[in-house]
Amino acid sequence: MSPEVASAAPEADADSQFYWDGLRRHQLLVQQCARCGEHRFPALPACPACGTPGGTVVEVDARGCVYSWIVVHRALVDRFADQVPYTIVVVELEAGCRVVARLDPATAVAGDLPVLGHYVDHGDWTELRFRAA
């Protein structure tokens, strides 16, 4: 496990298992609507734009811009107390959907900053993380 993020593994569900499996293989997978073509995240059994059930799992570039961010200076949960300050970003991917992730501590955050994803392997899960592109 990475010393930086001593986090509990995510609890995948039947809708999201493909996403976590993809990260394990260092692939960013999202769903795409078969009808309107929208890429979506988080995993959902239907398209939030048009309601069409199902969809295709597709790999997208882990590339986008910081839509918004926070810097946590005081951890609210004890297990992250030794990691502050840390930055959480909502990234708008070029594919159009957004993900939430940690920003690499070496990257100075700013609104609309171009960022690139990379993969951090923990014991039993893999984290998508971003740094300046």
Next chain:
Amino acid sequence: MTRPARAAVAGVGYSPLTRRSGRSVLTQALEACRAALDDAGLEASAVDGIASFMLLHDSVPAQAVATGLAVPGLRFAVDAQLGGQAPCYLVGLAAAAVEGGHADAVLVFRALNGRSGARVGTMAFPGPGAQYRYPIGYDAYLMYVAMWAQRFLLETGQGPEDLGAVAVAQRGWAADNARAVKRQPLSLDEYLASPLVVDPFRADDCTTEVDGACAVLVTSLERARDLRHPPASVASWAYRAGPRSGLDIGDHLLWRDYTRNYTTYLRDELFARAGVVPADVEVAEIYDCFTSTALMGLEGLGLAGRGESGGLVRSGGTALEGRLPVNTHGGLLAEGYLHGMNTVAEAALQVQGRGGPRQAPRHDVCVVTSGALMDGSALLLTTDR
């Protein structure tokens, strides 16, 4: 679309707001409900409806309160699994029940040991979106509101002075509110000198968690006219979840615009139903679990222009002598975090002219909101005109 009010808030009640009540949630719920009945001048035997809300079972059901009040029975009962989106919504539902003949007198309450018991501030919200948040330390409600606030400040050209102005102004109101848990004055310099908790928020941007309860009594306008205090008419109410509202209370990844919350979406319906426009509003009680939601609500409702809410507060426009008194109880920031039930109660007090030292000089039209992000509700309370 305009229609006359037919229901009203006739009374309000509170239990003491404390940091450690040492009492059960039910005891406090009953105390607040009895106080609201006494305030209105109604016997508990007249109650035939109760509505409340809770997060992850941090409160007691309507059934328990009905039992403790020894009401003869309930014709209307709601136990909503909601947070701060609920108070205006439940008062609206109570008004609809009264107007439709499904209830005559409805208590709407919120009760919790929100400080000494389960604390929303550090609660993990279960749901399909939880798996993406908690493993990376994106794990508190304050962080989600902060995420919206950051983009809101960026796009509207506002900053720490604007957030700070809200905290300062509301502390000013709280000085005149004996119920408020934070009454000591706060200056903008003190605010700016304090450390960031979660950028862009400092401690004074955040609500104060408390133990306590608050209740309001909703009945027909006709009946309210015969009770102890002048009615606060329910002229309009609206609930709205905007498009792509997400998977659970902590998931906002599908919401497109973090600079506009539900207030933008419900505004037109809310005002049109009462036949008023934002410029007619004389008092505003805007949900403020964090300073940014007060600013966003003012802009969303059209009470301030885009990017101008901070300036309105900084100029003193929301103080007692200002153009639009806002959060006259000190808000959830300073009075305490009863999830906005106390914000509705304060609105009723203001419309009824019972605000004491913090009474707004003009109080015929008051807007109240409940909620912070994707969904929420609002009320227009008016004097009996």
